[in-house]
Amino acid sequence: MNIIFQLQLFALVIFLCIVVMNIAKKNTILIFAYLIQSLMLVAIMGIKSYHEMSFEIGIVTIILLIIKVIIAPQLLLRIIKQHKANISATTYLNVPMTLGCLVILSIFAQSDVFSPFTALTPLLRVLLIGGMLMSIFFTINRKGAISQIIGILSLENCIFTFGYFLGLQQSAALEIGMLFDVFFWIIISSIFVRTIIKHFGSIDVTQLRELKK
Amino acid sequence: MQNLFFTSLLVLTGGSIISLIVQRDTKLSYVSSVFSMFGSLLALIFSIGALITQSTLTTTLPTSFPMFNISLHIDPLAAFFILIVSLIALPASLYGIGYMKQYAKEYNLGVFGFFYNIFLISLLLVITAHNALYFLFVWEIMSLSSLFLVIFENKKLQIIKSGFIYFIMTHAATAFILLSFLLLFQFTGSFDFETIKQHFASIPFVIQTIIFLCMIIGFGTKAGIVPFHIWLPWAHSAAPSHVSSLMSGVMIKIGIFMLFKMFLDILPQTPLWLGYVVLIIGAVSSILGVLYALSEHDIKRLPAYHSIENIGIILLGLGSGLIFIALKQPSLAMLAITAGLFHTLNHAVFKSLLFLGAGSVISQTHTRNIEEYGGLIKLMPYTAIFFLVGAVAISGLPPFNGFVSEWLTFQSLFSGIATSSILIKSIFIFGAACLTFTGGLAAACFVKAFGITFLARSRSIESEKATEVSPLLLISMGTLAVLCLTLGVFSFFVITNIQLIVKNLSLFSSKTSSLSSTGISLQVNQNVAHLNMPVIFLVMAVFIALSFGLVYIVSRKQKVVLRTVWDCGFNALSPKMEITATGFSRTLILIFRGIFQPSKQHEIEYVDADIRYFSKSKTVTLGIVNIYEAYLYYPLHNGLSIISKQIRKIQSGNVNQYLLYIFILLLGLLIFARY
């Protein structure tokens, strides 16, 4: 019984990380929030593997830990250090407006559009579905390339937990595949950010408009 | 029998692959044409065999895709059209061997050979396709391969432009065809023509009308009916001549074939209004086609416009046939449809002959403008004779095949005029009137085309140096010319066979046609009208010989002296003083001012600007407004560009904005899915 409670706790932490991301200005905070989110994920997977004593899920959690908690943040941090692109996490909407949007999204997650997900308690629905919508909103809202990458990564985490809570556990191999997928994605996006910086001098995505001229 | 058809396909594919392999050295470029000749010969033998045995072959090869199974269905109607395809492909490929030499240096003949063979294969497959998706697939190959053939001389910008127009128009047509097939699929649940055939009656009336209209627009654009004919003169004049003869003689007929197949075989019991629409489209495109041919002075665009006219005549036959079906008079319907089919065959033969003739003239004079020709009959005697045969056949003059099919179309229209209700009678009168004026104007147009090109003296240095083309080209033109005559004179034999084809269609299985042929003469509905072509040909020959004999007896002592043309005592009458094609057709253009809206601008350049007496040069430009482009295509084009400018605004180039669109769409879908 308390496992369900702990899992909900971890889901709540993931949700809070997303909220922090939406508010935070500096990139390093974003990365740190992503780090915590991944840790929560590892925790959930660790309990599951411990609870069901299945060895594959153990491997999955370890790989999860390596990729999401250690490699991804390091990569992003190195980019920030190298190019001193720290303060560029500017947003379109100011903080009160973003919070307003977050509220709307959580109400929307709460609405009966998602009522068929009977497995989720209303709270969990807000946390997970709301979390997903908020991370998408986060990527839309941010101008900096790195923050957009983190938004996508947090979206991936939310989907993972959402899938987990709905009991859509696939075979371990598939999950490992997904993880590798995320891993390669992070490497590619980091290279991509480097080229943006090299070409445009800053990671502000609005410069991409010159491409159109 | 059936493997003959597959061997011909195999030979053609072999030809295309080999022509790719051997594309580097130009000496072997004729290999692909030899293959295509051999392939079309096999197809010809197969089609004749299939016609004689009246057998229908159906084979289906299921493929891994769900709806898409390659099903071939060769009923006598398809066999007849395979006959047309191979009958024209044979001389065209033979012509190609000799004709392509002039392109050897600039362009890559191997690629041309490849697309040529692919084009032939797709033609044969389109006719035999019996599954809508498979049909669309092969139809697309046909359009693309013919596109590459059209833009073969890709060094000239004009040709690329015409290829571009051709590309857009054919794909607009394919869109309409696709729409009609999708609607059919939606209501009959399958893409196979057989099942469509059974379930068609269940489709509600409104949907049926939409399907019919889409089919008319789709296949009509491919056939080149009037409002959608814009691409035809561009594409057929851009392609090398033997390709444009294939396209004009055969590819247009695919549109016609599908109209015949759809309205008569697959979707039976068509409503009455469809007959009206087809007849009126036929009449309008025949009269406007010939009128625009009159104003055309490009030797390859002129026959292209005439293709539109002849398509109109074919549609006249089909339209009157559909009306008779709707009026429950199957015997007259069979007469009308036989007329349409026979004119399809005739038009394929004499149109490709004209294009081959035009091609050989262009290969000698290196220009396509009629005004610069003249006097070629003395330099290229055989080409002149073959072109004359084609010209006489297309204007529908007696001993040749054009006359017989126009005679049949007339008979079907007259029997239509004899019907009771005034509306139907007036439509048939309109159709018959258009046909008569088209016949007359076609004769005027081809007097201009033949007279200005071949007669009198040459109007430019280029055409003075013209010499007779290589015998290869002459043989292919010769076979087509002889075919024109034999089809005309022995038309009773051909028509009885076409009659069998029409009787084989599901609509007329038990009915007797009003057109019967006893011995060598054709009767129409209980000897109302007779036509006995062999005897007419003989009587004409005898009487002309008689006049030779008579004159020889009376005045054999008289001498014939050759002197210069009577020029009212002038010094030599220069070739520039001969009548030009513009001058020839100017009277008719001024008569039909309403349609052409001719414009005339004078520019006079004076030696000294303020003394306006001595002009250095005078130029008169005669322009004609192409009403389709002016009133149909430009407004459409401008409207589209305005709308697209509005839509462009949402492309702001900002990544976040795009993400926002995705997000909004996601939310919308979620809501939509829920309710």
Added chain:
Amino acid sequence: MSIFIIILKLILLPTLSPLCVGIVRKVKAYMQNRRGAGIFQPYYDLWKLFHKDEVIARDASWIFYLTPFLLFGLSILLPLGIPLLGSIESLSFFGDFIITIYLLATMTFFIALSGLDVGSAFGGFGSSREMTIAALTEGTLLFSFLPIALVTHTTNVILMATTASGLPFFNYLPFVIAFMGFFIALMAETGRIPFDNPSTHLELTMIHEAMILEYSGKRLALIEWANANKFIFFIILGVNLFFPWGLSTTANLSSLLFPFILVIVKATTLIVGVAILESSMAKLRLFRLPDLLLTGFIFCVISLITVTI
């Protein structure tokens, strides 16, 4: 028996055709209050032309040499399809009015080509105008036969005429309207005054003459004779088809004498009518002709609609 009559017809019509032209010229002369040439003058002209040498342009091709023979051959062939005396002349293989019209179109086609052949400006313009008028006349001509064809349920001209002769009087009215259309087509095809002045010397106004300016000697004679044949073909057709009384429907010889006299009377009245109309009208401007031809066509369409099948 009917073969004998047909051969008689084939010999008779070409011989009489110059006579008709002579009569027309004689009547026109009297209308201009001068005696004019005798009605047998065309025979002398033809005889003289046949015995003269020929001068032909150097750039003329074989079309120029052969067209006169083709023209004359076809013009003799035309009367095969029309009734002179009665139904015994009807031939199964030849008689459809579409064939006769398209034979006329072939003659115009080739004479226009020969006009273009020598490369003189007059010939070119002559053939351009000839083809313009021929293109517009063909419709009127074809449609003028239609009402009778529909009433008598046959398109064989001879059968049409003989069956039409038996019809009750009141449904001749549509035929009269059709005859007006036919008469306009007749004037156009044979190049009579409102369309083209046959005896003009001004090359610019000629249509038919301009094409044969280059011909001389026996070829000119053949073309003149072919035109005369065409003229008599139209006269006999007009007379026997639209006023078909007196055509013998039986096949015995004795009943042919009366129709023969009647045909001569009817033909002369129509010829004199043509001549009188010719001398009482001025030549229309070229761009007025399409309106005239269109009115002819409308006449035929009206008669087509009014006729009761």
Added chain:
Amino acid sequence: MSLYSKILSVPLTLVPRKIINQQNDVTIVQKGIEKKIKKLFGGSLAIREVDTGSTNACEQELMALTNTYYDIERFGIHFVASPRHADMLMVTGPVSRNMAEALKKTYEATPDPKIVVAVGDDAIDGGIFKGSYAVLDGVHNVIPVNFQIPGDPPSAMTILSSLLYILNIIDDKSDQKKQ
């Protein structure tokens, strides 16, 4: 209808036949052609009138031939537009220098057998323009002439009677008999 009634009422005025016979005043230049004329041109003759710089006086007279009074069409004679159709070339005027070549071309363009008649004194020997630098003094210097009709201009009557004489319709000996 008044037009037609007037046409029928006005009597035909024609020059009486016997006056024509006396007026003939033609001089024969070249023999050789009578045989052909008798055989061919008895019934019909096509004339092509060539004006080589004449004072238009002869043209007026030639035009008068076609009116209702003289009416040469009765004898089967008519004027034609093109030399190809012509049998006789009636040449008027003293053949100015730049018309010489045109006259030669017209002569060549006329099919044989053809007759050339020089009408008027100018055509015969240059007439009033004789000896001038711009004139070749008469048609005979340019093309072979068969007949000459003197007179400046010869009256329509003389031309008509000369024409008939040329065509052997009337000849001197038969006149005497008739009178």
